[in-house]
Amino acid sequence: MKLPDFESFEPFNDLREKMGAELWTMEESFDERLHISLYEKSVLDTDYLLLNMNQLARDADYRLRFKNANVVLLEDSIFHLAACSIVAKKEGEQKLSWKIDNQKVCIDCLHQMNYEGVNLHKTRRQIHNEKISTQFNLEQYWKKNPNFPLKSRKITIF
Ligand SMILES: [Zn+2]
Numbered sequence: 201m202k203l204p205d206f207e208s209f210e211p212f213n214d215l216r217e218k219m220g221a222e223l224w225t226m227e228e229s230f231d232e233r234l235h236i237s238l239y240e241k242s243v244l245d246t247d248y249l250l251l252n253m254n255q256l257a258r259d260a261d262y263r264l265r266f267k268n269a270n271v272v273l274l275e276d277s278i279f280h281l282a283a284c285s286i287v288a289k290k291e292g293e294q295k296l297s298w299k300i301d302n303q304k305v306c307i308d309c310l311h312q313m314n315y316e317g318v319n320l321h322k323t324r325r326q327i328h329n330e331k332i333s334t335q336f337n338l339e340q341y342w343k344k345n346p347n348f349p350l351k352s353r354k355i356t357i358f
Pocket residue numbers: 279280281282283284285286287306307308309
């Protein structure tokens with residue numbers, strides 16, 4: 201049986217308009233495999249989620265991704281913004297968040313993302329690299345590079 205296309209069915213569209221209801225497409229409706237839940241969002245905002253490495257992916261620019269959000273991976277003294285060489289070796293559960301305490305950004309991540317010209321292979325960049333990593337501010341970074349909600353993009357699974 202062929203179903204009518206309700207999106208082009210005049211009485212339906214008139215009624216929808218009167219109700220002020222917006223038409224949702226499949227992409228916009230909530231899918232727990234692709235979208236973080238309100239609970240996950242509130243935990244990322246205030247604390248951290250314990251996630252297995254196989255729940256994470258990376259964006260084309262190497263930023264760490266959980267569903268439709270970029271996240272950072274927390275360690276005791278540093279945090280990772282990207283799938284750097286250290287993160288690539290991690291296994292099992294890790295702490296993922298949107299906020300940090302006193303951790304410093306991982307310089308390997310900045311190198312991986314080519315952030316502001318950070319390059320660990322060029323010794324003459326050492327002072328520049330240190331300056332950029334010392335000045336790195338996660339909140340400002342998120343403001344310039346919104347981390348949620350992200351559209352589906354090309355991602356790579358770990
Ligand atoms: Zn790192």
